Structure formats: C-alpha cells, structure tokens
Amino acid sequence: MKKRKLTLTQILVGIVGVIIAILFTLPMLWFVFAPFNSSVSLSVAIPERFTLENFVVAFSSEVAMRGLLVNSVIIGGGTMVGTAIIAAMAAYGISRGNLPGRQIFTTVLILFSSVVTGTASMIPIFLLIFSLGLIDTHLGVILVMIGGLLPAAIFIVIDFVDGVPRSYEEAAMISGAGPLTLFRDITFPLIRPGLMVVGIWALVNAWGSFLTPFILLRDPLKVPASVAFYVFYDPEGTPNIKLVAAYAVLYTIPVVLLYLLVNWRYGFSFFGGIKR
Amino acid sequence: MTLILENVHKAFGAVKAVNGFNLSVADGEFIALLGPSGCGKTTTLRIIAGLETLDEGRVVIAGKDVTELPPRDRDIAMVFQDYALYPHMSITDNIGYPLKVRGVSKADRDSRVAAVAGNLQIGNLLERRPSQLSGGQQQRVAVARAVVHHAQVFLFDEPLSNLDAKLRLEARAFLKHLQREVGITSIYVTHDQAEAMALADRIVVMQSGEIMQVGSPLEIYRRPANTFVASFIGNPPMNLLQCTVDTGQSIIQFAEELAIIRLPENSHNTIMNVKPHEQVTLGIRPEYISIRAEPSATTIPGKLYVIQNLGGEILVIARFGEQLLSIRMFQEETPELPEQVWLDLDFDHVFFYGANGQLLQ
Numbered sequence: 310m311k312k313r314k315l316t317l318t319q320i321l322v323g324i325v326g327v328i329i330a331i332l333f334t335l336p337m338l339w340f341v342f343a344p345f346n347s348s349v350s351l352s353v354a355i356p357e358r359f360t361l362e363n364f365v366v367a368f369s370s371e372v373a374m375r376g377l378l379v380n381s382v383i384i385g386g387g388t389m390v391g392t393a394i395i396a397a398m399a400a401y402g403i404s405r406g407n408l409p410g411r412q413i414f415t416t417v418l419i420l421f422s423s424v425v426t427g428t429a430s431m432i433p434i435f436l437l438i439f440s441l442g443l444i445d446t447h448l449g450v451i452l453v454m455i456g457g458l459l460p461a462a463i464f465i466v467i468d469f470v471d472g473v474p475r476s477y478e479e480a481a482m483i484s485g486a487g488p489l490t491l492f493r494d495i496t497f498p499l500i501r502p503g504l505m506v507v508g509i510w511a512l513v514n515a516w517g518s519f520l521t522p523f524i525l526l527r528d529p530l531k532v533p534a535s536v537a538f539y540v541f542y543d544p545e546g547t548p549n550i551k552l553v554a555a556y557a558v559l560y561t562i563p564v565v566l567l568y569l570l571v572n573w574r575y576g577f578s579f580f581g582g583i584k585r
Numbered sequence: 586m587t588l589i590l591e592n593v594h595k596a597f598g599a600v601k602a603v604n605g606f607n608l609s610v611a612d613g614e615f616i617a618l619l620g621p622s623g624c625g626k627t628t629t630l631r632i633i634a635g636l637e638t639l640d641e642g643r644v645v646i647a648g649k650d651v652t653e654l655p656p657r658d659r660d661i662a663m664v665f666q667d668y669a670l671y672p673h674m675s676i677t678d679n680i681g682y683p684l685k686v687r688g689v690s691k692a693d694r695d696s697r698v699a700a701v702a703g704n705l706q707i708g709n710l711l712e713r714r715p716s717q718l719s720g721g722q723q724q725r726v727a728v729a730r731a732v733v734h735h736a737q738v739f740l741f742d743e744p745l746s747n748l749d750a751k752l753r754l755e756a757r758a759f760l761k762h763l764q765r766e767v768g769i770t771s772i773y774v775t776h777d778q779a780e781a782m783a784l785a786d787r788i789v790v791m792q793s794g795e796i797m798q799v800g801s802p803l804e805i806y807r808r809p810a811n812t813f814v815a816s817f818i819g820n821p822p823m824n825l826l827q828c829t830v831d832t833g834q835s836i837i838q839f840a841e842e843l844a845i846i847r848l849p850e851n852s853h854n855t856i857m858n859v860k861p862h863e864q865v866t867l868g869i870r871p872e873y874i875s876i877r878a879e880p881s882a883t884t885i886p887g888k889l890y891v892i893q894n895l896g897g898e899i900l901v902i903a904r905f906g907e908q909l910l911s912i913r914m915f916q917e918e919t920p921e922l923p924e925q926v927w928l929d930l931d932f933d934h935v936f937f938y939g940a941n942g943q944l945l946q
C-alpha cells in the first residue's frame with residue numbers, strides 16, 4: 310500500500326471532528342449509563358454500582374406503564390396504519406387520476422404538513438376536536454396526528470405509485486383481476502417500501518409527539534408515554550433524573566427495534582422506481 | 586373466435602384517435618394494425634382490450650357484445666410493448682398469474698406453466714425474476730403469460746420493438762409459428778411494415794384514426810388503394826409523380842419537368858378512369874422502372890443522384906426535376922451509369938391516383 314502523508318490541515322480537521330463527535334456522543338453515553346446508576350448526576354459517569362432499581366420504580370407507576378404499553382401503542386399504531394392506508398389511497402388517486410395542476414397541488418401539500426400539527430393551529434384543532442366530542446379520546450389524537458402527517462406522506466407515496474408502470478395493472482386487468490385483486494397482487498407489493506417508510510415515519514412522529522396528546526387528553530391513564538414522563542416530576546416541576554432516564558430507555562426501545570426490524574426485512578427507500 | 590369492430594369512434598379532447606373504424610376478423614385470423622406513430626392503432630387495440638372506453642360504436646367478440654364489459658370479462662390475452670412482467674414475482678408466478686386469478690389450483694397451474702414454458706424454451710428460467718432475464722427471454726415470458734390460458738383473442742402491442750434487429754427476426758418467426766400452432770385470432774399492432782407483411786394474414790393500414798386500406802400483405806403491396814398506402818408500404822416506397830393525362834391521345838404530361846410519355850398501345854386501359862386533363866398522381870414501384878441509355882416513347886429523363894449496393898439488389902436514386910425517384914435493380918454488381926439516364930416506366934404496373942389521393946379504378 311502506498312504511504313500517505315497527512316497534511317497539517319488534514320490533521321487539524323481530524324482533531325476538530327473528533328471533538329465534535331465527543332460532544333455529540335456525551336448525551337448518548339449519559340443516556341446509556343444513567344438509568345443503571347444508583348447515584349445519578351448530570352455528568353457522564355460509568356456507574357460504580359449497577360442497579361436495576363430505577364426500572365423497578367418506573368415499572369411500578371401505572372400511568373407510566375399504561376402510557377408506554379397501551380396508550381402509546383394505540384396512538385402510534387393507529388397513526389401508522391391510518392396514515393399508510395389513507396396515503397396509499399390518496400396517492401394512488403392523485404397519481405392515476407391525471408389531476409390538472411398536480412405539481413402545484415403536491416407542493417402545497419408539503420407546505421400544509423408543517424402547519425396542521427404545529428403550535429399555531431392548536432386552538433382551532435382543540436375547538437374542532439371539542440365540537441366533534443373527541444376530547445380525551447385516543448381517536449381524537451390519532452385523527453389529528455394523521456391529519457398532520459398525511460400531506461407529506463401522500464407526497465412520498467405518490468412518487469412510488471408513479472414508479473409503477475400502468476401496463477402492470479393493465480396486464481393484470483386483462484389477466485382477469487378486479488380492482489381489489491389488482492391492488493393486492495400488483496400495486497401494493499410494488500409500493501410497499503414507500504408505505505413502510507411512511508408508516509414507520511408516522512409511528513415515530515406519533516410516538517414522540519407531546520403537544521397534541523398533552524392538549525387533547527385529560528385522563529392521566531389515557532396519556533401516551535411522551536406525556537406520562539410528567540409522573541416522574543415532583544409538583545414543583547423538578548424531574549427525578551434517575552427515573553426519567555430509566556423511563557427514557559424504555560420509551561426508546563420499541564421504536565429502535567421496529568426500525569431495525571423493518572430495515573432488515575424490507576429496507577427503506579425514500580423514492581419510487583422499480584428495478585425491472 | 587371472431588372479432589367485430591363496428592363504427593368505433595374515440596377522441597382525446599379535440600384529437601380524433603379512432604374515427605369510424607369498421608373491421609370484421611375471422612376465427613383464427615392474424616391481423617396487423619399498421620401505421621405511423623399516432624395513427625390510432627394502439628388506441629384501437631386498447632379499445633378491443635377494454636383498457637380504453639369508446640365514444641361510439643361496438644366491440645363484438647365471439648358474437649357477444651363486450652363494449653361495456655371490463656377487460657377481465659372479455660377473455661382476451663395481451664402482450665405489452667414493455668412486456669409488463671411483474672418484477673416482484675418469479676417467472677412461474679408471472680406466467681401463472683392469469684390462471685391464479687381465475688382460481689386454478691396451484692398444482693394444475695404449475696403443470697400448465699411448465700408445459701407452456703417448455704414449449705417456448707424458457708423452462709429453465711422459471712425460478713428467476715424478470716430483472717434477471719434478457720430482452721428476448723422477457724418477451725417469451727410475456728408471450729407465455731398470454732398463451733397459458735386459452736383466451737379467445739390475442740392482442741399484441743408492438744411486442745418486438747424493444748428487441749435488437751437479429752432477435753426481432755427470430756421472435757417474428759417464433760410468433761408466426763406459435764400463432765399457426767395455437768390458431769387463435771390475433772390482433773398485432775406495429776409500425777414496422779416488414780413485421781406486418783411477414784406475420785399477418787391481413788393488414789389494416791391506418792392514418793389519423795382512419796383505415797386507409799385493408800387487405801392481404803400482397804394486395805396492399807401490389808395495389809395500394811391510395812397515395813398514403815403507396816408511400817407508406819414498400820422500402821423504398823412507391824414513386825409518386827404529379828401529372829396530367831391527355832386521354833384522347835394517350836399522352837402523359839408531368840408537372841415536375843417538361844416530359845411527355847406516349848402510352849404504348851396495349852396499356853390504354855390503365856388510363857381508362859382518368860378524366861381528361863385532371864391533375865393526377867402516377868405511382869410506380871421502384872422495381873418497375875428500368876434504366877435505358879436512349880430515350881423512347883415511355884421514358885422520362887433522369888439525372889443520376891446516387892447508387893446504393895444493398896447486396897443482391899441495387900438501389901439507384903435519380904433526380905427527375907426536383908424529385909428523387911428510386912429504381913431497384915436485381916443484380917449483384919454495381920452498374921456503371923452515365924450522368925444522364927432515361928427511366929423507362931413499365932405501364933403494366935402503373936397506377937393513377939386522383940386529386941383526393943384515391944386509386945382510380
């Protein structure tokens with residue numbers, strides 16, 4: 310191998326890079342070690358004495374566990390499925406329907422996606438959900454989440470549907486397939502990578518969403534994990550760091566696992582197009 | 586099965602894609618729809634398939650009016666230009682798909698797929714995915730998927746246009762053989778006249794959504810019904826010359842250049858239907874013009890433009906006024922020709938077309 314001489318600039322860039330990397334790694338390290346530490350502070354330290362007691366305490370909170378194992382799963386799963394199904398149908402319609410002004414329409418979609426679940430629209434959303442009688446229901450939260458995620462989701466899925474040549478569907482129609490069979494056998498398998506991306510992305514968004522469930526839900530036993538963190542705060546608003554850290558680990562695991570599973574099983578792709 | 590298209594109309598906005606199309610196809614007949622891009626041939630095929638709705642008219646397959654039926658109820662099979670093989674299915678599943686949709690059991694399906702695939706020499710590819718196949722193999726798989734269930738009508742949408750020249754000739758022979766063997770009524774869309782001539786029992790020549798001529802390949806070649814067909818069929822196509830005919834004296838006067846031909850005695854019937862002094866078009870195939878060194882009563886003057894040796898035949902292009910005329914000679918050696926040549930027209934093979942472009946007969 311050829312010996313490479315490092316210039317001074319390269320060395321300096323390397324050092325700066327390492328420093329930045331350490332800065333970004335520190336919170337993650339804290340996050341990994343703190344839950345197992347019996348005496349937590351805000352500084353990163355390898356625990357002198359490992360303990361699982363923080364988890365035991367976290368598990369014993371009904372609000373926290375219901376939030377994580379029931380409410381977050383319902384809200385996350387509902388948002389994921391709802392977003393993927395509606396986005397698939399809408400994207401299919403837009404892609405195949407030769408909508409005039411489609412380019413503008415899809416651009417506007419993207420703009421709207423940042424508005425719907427934003428802080429600015431919280432009052433009208435609250436009033437809307439209130440008049441629908443959906444305050445303090447999971448359905449209300451799910452609908453608002455889906456509404457916020459759909460524009461971008463549709464935008465992503467359109468590209469996948471566009472990537473499926475019409476002749477595939479026409480060939481299936483001539484082969485004797487009706488609309489549903491056609492979608493199940495041909496279109497759905499071909500746009501599945503796109504629906505995976507959109508579904509996981511919707512789940513992650515719903516899982517991490519704080520403001521919407523915080524405003525729309527009243528009963529502490531209905532709030533998802535993102536809001537249930539508050540049980541580990543004392544009435545003055547000071548967090549119990551040990552428990553927050555332990556709960557944070559539990560809160561992260563499902564999403565990371567799901568991401569790994571989907572990535573391993575199907576792979577992610579953010580744009581359509583079919584390898585023939 | 587028989588196929589009847591009755592007064593079919595289809596417009597896309599202001600563009601009339603198919604305009605009053607009438608055709609009756611006999612059982613087992615192989616029909617080619619031939620025409621330039623945008624002539625409506627693919628639209629016609631898609632109307633038969635039910636992939637396009639029609640504005641007016643009827644489609645009748647095997648005596649049953651299918652105009653309002655969706656594609657799946659028409660009992661047809663189609664080979665697409667891009668083959669439309671499903672990329673996420675194996676070749677077995679691709680070929681077997683029409684059977685699967687129709688509820689044929691897996692075992693039955695597999696044996697029929699294996700039989701068809703063996704017949705088309707793709708039996709060793711069944712486990713693969715379409716992306717792992719060459720163009721020619723994909724084409725065969727697409728054909729296999731069409732023949733695997735016994736449809737009443739086969740539709741082909743330019744199935745050979747994505748193949749290279751050598752494969753195309755092979756696939757052409759293979760398709761012709763297959764159609765003979767299966768004996769199913771077939772409609773074949775192409776813009777390649779050689780393909781249409783080679784494959785079809787009858788050719789339908791189309792332009793701007795209208796039928797220009799229907800006939801056997803030989804009829805269409807020998808006796809083009811109008812100047813469009815004359816200039817579209819044949820390679821090179823028929824030579825067309827503007828002229829007027831003095832019917833009384835059997836003299837033809839060309840518009841292109843000051844040249845006069847006196848018709849030979851035995852050829853007077855060719856001008857029977859030409860009105861005196863009517864502007865007409867004279868059509869003659871390149872092989873019926875011969876080159877002479879001296880002028881005669883049936884020659885027109887030409888200036889040698891270029892000689893092409895095509896191997897087995899010679900194509901001479903000569904200038905007559907502003908127009909280029911093709912002359913075909915069946916010989917191997919490139920001839921030595923003077924600059925000034927005399928082109929002798931064989932009046933047994935001359936046609937006259939009226940001002941509206943239609944054959945005067």
